[in-house]
Structures are given as structure tokens and as C-alpha cells.
Amino acid sequence: MKPRATKVLVIGYVWPEPRSSAAGGHMIQILETFLTQGWDITFSSPAALGEHKADLLSLGIAECAIELNNSSFDDFIRELAPDIVLFDRFMMEEQFGWRVEKHCPDALRVLETSDLQSLRDARHQRLKDHVKAHPGSDDFGTLFAPALEQEFQLMAETDLAKREIAAIYRCDISLMISDVEIRLLTEQFKVPAALLHWCPLMMVPPTTAFAPYEDRAHFLSIGNFRHAPNWDAVLWMKSSLWPLIRQQLPGAQLHVYGAYTPPKATALHNPAQGFHVMNWAEDALQVMTAARICLAPLRFGAGIKGKLADAMLCGTPNITTPIGAEAMGDAQPWPGAIEQSAPALAAAAVALYQDRERWNQAQEHGRHLLARRYDQSAHGPALLACLEHCWRNLAAHRRTNFTGSMLRHHAHKSTQYMSQWIEAKNRTL
Missing domain, CATH: 3.40.50.2000 (Glycogen Phosphorylase B;)
Structure with a gap:
């Protein structure tokens, strides 16, 4: 009997738009890498359809709209029974992580970070402060590429960093597009390296002549x-x-x-x-x-x-x-x-x-x-090997991440009760 194909569920913050953003392009690269293995992929999202949404169906990827704070997702994921669940951005892990764990506890939980939003927001605030303190200045040398310890100090007190890094701990593996951000997480936030995988843009290097x-x-x-x-x-x-x-x-x-x-x-x-x-x-x-x-x-x-x-x-x-x-x-x-x-x-x-x-x-x-x-022929197989290894050694992998287990225990309970309260409230409106 032919073995069942690995089932992957992607929970997207938005529907991918590879011609609108690098994040959309990276998501398509990841999906195409999964397809090379014959994996059975379903892409879901609570977002409205974007103007430049990719045609996932033409790639052989099923599509399913889902709702926030709605138990219909429970029936959906139980029936689908995915082997791997990929959360696109940490907000999706916050919303749906507890439901995934409850109904598919043995599914590998993967977080596609895209970039560290908490780092981007902290840098934005630093720029605003600099512009306010130095009106008219066009030299930003003091802002660019500070030491990782300074970046940590910028981020550590923010709610966004606490939410984002908690989601990284709660997942089995997080895909990091930037190796600088991997260093920031491991050296300053002390995130175990085993929870992070470097997955930059995956491209086919050009071999033909460029336009002169x-x-x-x-x-x-x-x-x-x-x-x-x-x-x-x-x-x-x-x-x-x-x-x-x-x-x-x-x-x-x-x-x-x-x-x-x-x-x-x-x-x-x-x-x-x-x-x-x-x-x-x-x-x-x-x-x-x-x-x-x-x-x-x-x-x-x-x-x-x-x-x-x-x-x-x-x-x-x-x-x-x-x-x-x-x-x-x-x-x-x-x-x-x-x-x-x-x-x-x-x-x-x-x-x-x-x-x-x-x-x-x-x-x-x-x-x-x-x-x-950025060679796709190197990063694609490396991504697959990482996920396969984590999936096949999931129990041992999770035992080394007690912090993640603890965070899931506490955070998912509070998220679950809040979501159920919102759902009940919506039914009365």
C-alpha cells in the first residue's frame, strides 16, 4: 500500500501575494519546497482575499477560509488531521495554537517568522526618537547596526517582544529569514538554537547574461x-x-x-x-x-x-x-x-x-x-531535512523545550478562555 502523503496545514496571516511583498514570495518558496516532496498542503487564513493573491489552486494547494474565535476551526482541523502545522507570523500562533495543540497534539508546530516584528517596531521607535531629538538631520549612522546587546535593550521591555518570543518557544521550530536575528535570539534572549532554523529567500542563481x-x-x-x-x-x-x-x-x-x-x-x-x-x-x-x-x-x-x-x-x-x-x-x-x-x-x-x-x-x-x-538547491533540502528530523523525533525534541511547554500550558489556557468568551459574546449579538 502506498504510504499516505504528509499533510501540511498553513495558517496564514494573509493570503500570499508573491508579487506584492518579500514575505509573500518567501511563503510561496516554502510551499513549493513542500510540493517537491509530494506533501498534501492546505492553506487557510482568516484574512480577506488580497488584490494580488497567488493562485494556490493552480499549484495543487487546497484553500480554506477560517474564522477567528470560532469553534468551526476545531472541526476543520480534526477532520484534516495535519502532520505539520505552519503558522505564518506569531499572531496566528497566538490565535490558533491552542486549538491545534488540543485537537492535533502530535502535529509538528512550525512558525514562519518572516522577520522579527518586535525588532522592526523597536527600531521604528528609535528612529522617531532620533528625528524628534535631531530635526533636520540626514545622518543616521548612530542608528544603524548597533550591537546586539543594544537591540536587546530596545526590545526587552516591549509587550510585542514578549509575545513574539513566547510564540517562538511554544512552537517546535521557527523559520528565521535572517541569521542576524538568530544571533540576537540565541545570544541575547537565550532562545535555544535547536528551536531556530535559518531559511532565507530561496532563489535559483542566474546563469545567463544580464541586461548590460x-x-x-x-x-x-x-x-x-x-x-x-x-x-x-x-x-x-x-x-x-x-x-x-x-x-x-x-x-x-x-x-x-x-x-x-x-x-x-x-x-x-x-x-x-x-x-x-x-x-x-x-x-x-x-x-x-x-x-x-x-x-x-x-x-x-x-x-x-x-x-x-x-x-x-x-x-x-x-x-x-x-x-x-x-x-x-x-x-x-x-x-x-x-x-x-x-x-x-x-x-x-x-x-x-x-x-x-x-x-x-x-x-x-x-x-x-x-x-x-540564497541558492534554492541548498536551502530547500535543508528546510525539509530540519522538519523531517523534528517531526520524527518530536517527543525528544519537545522534552528539551520545557520553557515552551510551560508557556503553552499557561498562555493557551488564557487564550482559550478569551477566545471562547468572544465566540459566546458574538453569538448573542
């Missing part, structure tokens, strides 16, 4: 406008960085692409200044390939940056900050430039835009970096 320097023009910036670091970068470009570039390159043009463009972003559109807000890109790789330089002046954020990985995939050198480059590179040369102030970013962008030889070198640096750090 002569066939490219203009600067490009791209990113989902709903993601706060992207919106902040656009505002900084508009107010500080882009005027400096235009002073040196009066004919320069910047094309700003992003999903879910709000009116406040459209209002920045100014062709006379060469600042073009282009809305959503139907094919992000196509517009990236047409550009000569990718600008990513991120002043805060976490995880790794899909736009910079896409730039390398397309052979487009980039100009970014230490936040943008964090966890993306290694000791080898960066495919562009990393700077900490608006004047330095502008000078690097202009120099790279005009220097064909340096531009070609940066392009090749990106090719080699993709092959070293």
Missing part, C-alpha cells in the same frame, strides 16, 4: 506601501535623497513602484522633479531589469530585503543603508554601495550610475552573492 549597462536607464525604488519601512524610505527619498541626486544629475528619473499605493503616495508624484510614483508593478523583475540603479534607503526594518535579492537576480546594482544590507551579504564586496546619510547615499548613487566599469563589477558581485547565500 547601455540598455538600462533611471533609478528605481520598489516595495509594498503598506510596509512601514518602505513608506518611510519613500518619504526620505522625496525630502532629502532625491533632491541631492538631481542636483548632480539634473535629468535623472526615479520610478517608485509599490503595491497598494495610497493617496498620500500618489500625491508625491512630480514629473518636473523626475519623481514618478508608478503604483504596482505587474512584473517586478521586468521593471528591475530595465533600471540602472535600485535605491533602497531604509532607515529601519528587520529580516532581509526581497527588493535587494530581486535586484541581484536582475543584475541591478543597489544603493542601500546598513539596515537594508543587514543579514543579506557576507565578507565579500556588496553589489553596489552601503551608506548611512543622505549625502553619502546620493554621492554613491550618482557615482555608480555614471561609472560603467564599477557598475559591471557590482552586477557580478550580486550574481556571486546570490549563489553563496
Whole structure:
């Protein structure tokens, strides 16, 4: 008799949109890796359908809408009886973790963190404090890439960090897109390394020739406008960085692409200044390939940056900050430039835009970096091996994580009673 295929349930914070965000792209990469094993996948989410949702059915992935604080999920998961449950972001583990444990206690619980939201939020607050204390400053060197101990001090008192790291403990394994964040968790928060698995973007390194320097023009910036670091970068470009570039390159043009463009972003559109807000890109790789330089002046954020990985995939050198480059590179040369102030970013962008030889070198640096750090043929099997090992040794794995067991015991009880109270209250309305 043919053995039953491994059943995987994904509980998504949102329905994946790989053409709108790096998080959506990473989720599709994970799902495609599971499919290579013939695993039977169901993707569920309580979220409304997004404008650019991936066609999961065409991939052979079942879809199911679920509700928060509703016992209908109990019947659903009992009938499905998954072997592996993947929570997309810690909020989904908070909402559904106790139900999963109650009805499928032997299922491997996996958390896809995407990035450490508590780190991103702490850095955002630090940026706000800096801007308030130093109005008009365009040098953020003191904010970028501080020691891990300083990051810990920023995060440790926040409710968000306590919630997020508790969810990491409650799960059997957490997928971390950033090895810097793994170091932060293990060295500062003392999370056991056995609970974390490095799973960066998984890409097929390019082997064909890139579009050459002569066939490219203009600067490009791209990113989902709903993601706060992207919106902040656009505002900084508009107010500080882009005027400096235009002073040196009066004919320069910047094309700003992003999903879910709000009116406040459209209002920045100014062709006379060469600042073009282009809305959503139907094919992000196509517009990236047409550009000569990718600008990513991120002043805060976490995880790794899909736009910079896409730039390398397309052979487009980039100009970014230490936040943008964090966890993306290694000791080898960066495919562009990393700077900490608006004047330095502008000078690097202009120099790279005009220097064909340096531009070609940066392009090749990106090719080699993709092959070293993001090769799908390495990370896909490593992910599968990690999950298989944890699943087949689940009892022993859980015995080494008493803290997680303790947190599940206490937190899930309170979450369960709150959820049941909300459900009962909703029935009376």
C-alpha cells in the first residue's frame, strides 16, 4: 500500500501575494519546497482575499477560509488531521495554537517568522526618537547596526517582544529569514538554537547574461506601501535623497513602484522633479531589469530585503543603508554601495550610475552573492531535512523545550478562555 502523503496545514496571516511583498514570495518558496516532496498542503487564513493573491489552486494547494474565535476551526482541523502545522507570523500562533495543540497534539508546530516584528517596531521607535531629538538631520549612522546587546535593550521591555518570543518557544521550530536575528535570539534572549532554523529567500542563481549597462536607464525604488519601512524610505527619498541626486544629475528619473499605493503616495508624484510614483508593478523583475540603479534607503526594518535579492537576480546594482544590507551579504564586496546619510547615499548613487566599469563589477558581485547565500538547491533540502528530523523525533525534541511547554500550558489556557468568551459574546449579538 502506498504510504499516505504528509499533510501540511498553513495558517496564514494573509493570503500570499508573491508579487506584492518579500514575505509573500518567501511563503510561496516554502510551499513549493513542500510540493517537491509530494506533501498534501492546505492553506487557510482568516484574512480577506488580497488584490494580488497567488493562485494556490493552480499549484495543487487546497484553500480554506477560517474564522477567528470560532469553534468551526476545531472541526476543520480534526477532520484534516495535519502532520505539520505552519503558522505564518506569531499572531496566528497566538490565535490558533491552542486549538491545534488540543485537537492535533502530535502535529509538528512550525512558525514562519518572516522577520522579527518586535525588532522592526523597536527600531521604528528609535528612529522617531532620533528625528524628534535631531530635526533636520540626514545622518543616521548612530542608528544603524548597533550591537546586539543594544537591540536587546530596545526590545526587552516591549509587550510585542514578549509575545513574539513566547510564540517562538511554544512552537517546535521557527523559520528565521535572517541569521542576524538568530544571533540576537540565541545570544541575547537565550532562545535555544535547536528551536531556530535559518531559511532565507530561496532563489535559483542566474546563469545567463544580464541586461548590460547601455540598455538600462533611471533609478528605481520598489516595495509594498503598506510596509512601514518602505513608506518611510519613500518619504526620505522625496525630502532629502532625491533632491541631492538631481542636483548632480539634473535629468535623472526615479520610478517608485509599490503595491497598494495610497493617496498620500500618489500625491508625491512630480514629473518636473523626475519623481514618478508608478503604483504596482505587474512584473517586478521586468521593471528591475530595465533600471540602472535600485535605491533602497531604509532607515529601519528587520529580516532581509526581497527588493535587494530581486535586484541581484536582475543584475541591478543597489544603493542601500546598513539596515537594508543587514543579514543579506557576507565578507565579500556588496553589489553596489552601503551608506548611512543622505549625502553619502546620493554621492554613491550618482557615482555608480555614471561609472560603467564599477557598475559591471557590482552586477557580478550580486550574481556571486546570490549563489553563496540564497541558492534554492541548498536551502530547500535543508528546510525539509530540519522538519523531517523534528517531526520524527518530536517527543525528544519537545522534552528539551520545557520553557515552551510551560508557556503553552499557561498562555493557551488564557487564550482559550478569551477566545471562547468572544465566540459566546458574538453569538448573542
